[in-house]
Amino acid sequence: MSNPAYTVIFYLFAAITVFSAAFVVFSRNVIYSAFSLLFTFFGAAALYVFLSADFIAVTQVVVYVGGILVLLLFGVMFTNSIMQTDLKTDVLNMIPGTVLLVGIIGAILYTFYSTHSWMPSSTMLQGSIVERIGFETMSGYVLPFEMASILLLAALIGAAFLARFDKPGNNEK
Amino acid sequence: MEQLTTIGINHYLTISAFLLGFGLFAVMTRKNAIVILMGVELILNAANINFLAFSKFNGGMGGVMFSLFVIVLAAAEAAIALAIVINIFKLFKSVDVSSIDSMKE
Structure with missing residues (x-):
């Protein structure tokens, strides 16, 4: 944990995450934000x-980025x-937003920093957890897993219904 | 110095706090509906980092499973929200959320 290379790489990725998130928010150009x-x-x-959580990381790359x-x-x-050349977006509520931020x-x-330190468990997660995710999904979390499949089907049908181009009501255009 | 070089749970919670703040700021201040959606995704990522950090330092699997379901829900949410945004664009010819003032065609 106190390996210097580990620390440096952690701070590198932390900086990438935080600064690009800040750029998403403060950039006025929507394409740059994306x-x-x-x-x-x-x-x-x-x-x-x-x-x-290596499996979650791969899922993150596939689902979020892809x-x-x-x-x-x-x-x-x-x-x-x-x-249209200006892909800019305006801002509103700047003062309350900054106060909130x-x-x-x-x-x-x-x-976090003024209270006492956390007490981590003696058995932290170590190594790969893909196998344990498989066991958990099929034992303790099988109901949420099946409900997620129904939700994804409903979202698929709903999104296709909402975004279709040819509405029967506005044929006059 | 010891606290800076030993990566503990507070480091992850700090990153997550920044992502949450930026996401809230985007939702609060931007007029473009797409950028508001990006802010929501930032908030969901902040929650995921928190779940996984607590799961790692607790040793249980609850946070890992919850973050998996968060990703599934985020995908569904993004699809539905973009369908709604495209519908709004067809009606109002803009995605400026401050100019949308009626719920009926």
């Missing part, structure tokens, strides 16, 4: 590997015409 979100997701996946980010980019392309981060960090 591509910066890519680095945030990759940095978070690297942090999951540090937390010995799915959600592509969806968001499609959304950006759909909702801004390509010829500083307040939330300050309060959480003050709570």
Whole structure:
């Protein structure tokens, strides 16, 4: 844990995650925000590997980078015409937003660092946990697992229904 | 110095606090609905980092399984939300959430 290379790599990925997240929020260009979100997701996946959750890290890369980010980019392309040069977005509620940002981060960090230290368990997660995830999914979490499949089916049908182009009601256009 | 070089649970919680703050800031201040969705994804990632950090230092599997389901729900949420955003764009010709003022066509 106190291996210097480990520490340096951790801080590298932590910096990538936090700074690209800040760029997502403070950049005025939607495309820049979307591509910066890519680095945030990759940095978070690297942090999951540090937390010995390798399966979650791979899932993060596949689902977030391969799915959600592509969806968001499609959304950006759909909702801004390509010829329109300004992909900028305006801001509102700047003062309350800044107060919220500083307040939330300050309060959480003050709570973490002013109270007593955590007491970690003697049996931390070590190594790969893919096998244990398989056992847990098929034993203790089989009901949420099946419900997730129903939810994904419902979301698939619902999204296709909501986003279809040819509504019977507006044929006059 | 000892606290800085030994990676403990507080490091992960700090990163997660920053992601949560940035996500809330995006949801609060941006006008573009797509950027608001990105803020929601940042918040979900912050929650995931917290779950996995507590799971790692507790030694249990509860946080790992919960974060897996969080990812599943985030995928469903993003698909539905983008369908709604595209519908809003078809109706109002913009995704500026401050200019959307009616719920009926």
